Amino acid sequence: MRLLIADDHGLVRDALSSHIERQAPGAVVVGAASVDEAVVALRQDKAIDLLILDLRMPGMNGLDGLQRVRTEFPLLKVALMSGLARPDEIRGAFTRGAVGFLPKTLSATELLSAIQTMLAGERFIPADVNTADTADGASFTRREREVLDYLLQGRSNKEIARSLELEEVTVKLHVRGICRKLGAKNRTQAVMRAVEMGIAS
Amino acid sequence: MRLLIADDHGLVRDALSSHIERQAPGAVVVGAASVDEAVVALRQDKAIDLLILDLRMPGMNGLDGLQRVRTEFPLLKVALMSGLARPDEIRGAFTRGAVGFLPKTLSATELLSAIQTMLAGERFIPADVNTADTADGASFTRREREVLDYLLQGRSNKEIARSLELEEVTVKLHVRGICRKLGAKNRTQAVMRAVEMGIAS
DNA sequence: GGTTGCTCTATCCAAAAGGATAGACCAATA
């Protein structure tokens, strides 16, 4: 079993590899501090079974880093790891071919069994991550959903109106509807609620 | 040697303790997921030699958590640990009596020697902490960081002013500073940038 | 037919946010 852990925190990297190598005899863990380093390591070492990619690190740029790795090494198993991830990121990781998502709240023993699961060819999705769409909570109308997309980019009512070919008043109407449904006092709070609830697409 | 590691990421906690216990025979490492849990553990276990506190975790609230621990356990050695190391926070940690600052970019062996150093009664200050000012993207001042925390809750300038006992104008000043540093046009865009960059914790 | 929900627009108004400029204090530093 050969693992490559890509995380810009040397401490996390070393501690993880040390732990895994102790708990799983025969395991070899290699480290990388960026996506670039990971790619170099993968080119040199064709025997790597699983790559664990930190979501927030140099070269990741959202899920671009995952995309890059998947494009160059389409057969490689890749798992994402993150302390704080938005549900849309988790969904995006799986649609881009990741075999697992590892929140850092996982215990070390859970991590080991997750690695076993993924090496066995299964996907690992922890129970507490919310990958669900908007089934729960607020239900938006078509327009509200569109406006919310722009809100999540921090656009002003005027900009949204121009983009959707509406009057500014109408945009305000939908913004108010969104805030009401999310229990938010203003657009900024609405955006944060949306992120927390994983509505952010 | 008894260590208490307070970090809300179970993975980091377990991996670190596993590593330390292997490298330093006789060491006992206890974990806590929040400042509250750490305080409870410290009350029960009077033999703890060193507390390692993650800077970004529930109950920390800047350096308040450190202050709390120092007030209740003035003789305890406390080291801070953090992924992003900003000079003002590091200085603040030392003025509040911390015996060391551990950036997560440290290697695991460096960590072990840092622990030895601190247990021997010396302070541990990594070499690169003063130069690593604007390493990755935005570096906020103390006030900006406080204001950003409220921005991330969708609070208005007036509310923030009341909470921080400032005038509204001053809050606006800091909000503008935050937006400038994040390249955001307004507060909503600023919070989204912060979320995307993983500054929101 | 009538009702309901989504849509769009309009006209008000008040509050909040954003921006510019300027003065002042203090601590650290060159």
Next chain:
DNA sequence: TATTGGTCTATCCTTTTGGATAGAGCAACC
């Protein structure tokens, strides 16, 4: 000593946002 950076405040001003109220078109449904 002079300077710089962070902090706080003030006075202007414009733009944006939020909120209320009201009217109208349209499609789905009972």
